């Protein structure tokens with residue numbers, strides 16, 4: 001799948017590239033011969049990741065909730081072949097207790113931020129380019145205490161389909177990957193709650209949680225010529241968790257709180 005050496009390197013921007021799935025994706029696309037801009041809210045993290053990749057890869061600071069910042073990122077990047085939006089986070093709380101500002105904060109990064117990235121990436125992607133977002137198993141499976149995250153990721157799945165329709169005439173493919181439980185800094189706290197990982201794994205077909213590389217492999221495929229007839233798709237990469245039920249994360253947290 002690697003680019004042949006006489007073809008110019010494909011240019012890719014990976015947002016949320018300083019950590020977890022984004023970092024694995026940046027490395028995987030670099031290994032495919034792409035020239036990467038590692039973009040992240042964590043500017044120092046992005047710089048050190050780009051330095052780890054070495055020249056010609058670069059770093060940029062971006063906040064997906066700030067349209068000016070996203071516009072600057074893509075204006076500076078110029079014409080590109082691949083944009084991957086990984087930035088995201090979740091909070092936990094019952095709807096009846098949740099400050100609306102907390103709900104909005106997750107929607108802002110995971111859903112509105114994805115639209116802002118699609119808007120500006122869509123203006124800079126070359127015809128035939130590829131845009132990939134990271135959504136979640138929670139876009140189709142509800143988790144108690146995760147209202148904002150579930151709603152944002154479900155919205156992102158539909159946004160992906162609309163964008164695929166709109167950008168299809170230019171040959172731009174718009175897809176998403178929906179990971180199940182993947183070990184990253186984002187999930188470290190949940191993974192440390194007794195019972196959470198076991199509950200997830202028991203409710204998969206393949207009997208394990210995921211690695212960032214599992215997800216990066218899917219992103220590389222969605223950006224490659226091998227998927228050239230694939231658009232508007234949300235690819236479940238979760239070991240078969242979508243075939244069963246979502247773990248009772250909130251229940252495990254409550255039991256831990258009661259014991260302490």
Ligand code: NAD
Nearest residue numbers: 016019020021041063064086087088134136181182184186
């Ligand atoms: P992570 O915390 O390791 O990495 C997320 C990165 O996004 C961080 O570097 C962070 O600085 C950056 N970021 C956060 N807010 C940002 C903003 N406003 N602008 C720019 N960058 C910002 O998390 P991860 O587990 O690698 O998650 C990556 C994506 O995968 C997220 O969208 C997450 O919802 C999704 N996802 C993760 C899992 C999992 O189990 N880890 C499962 C399903 C979906």
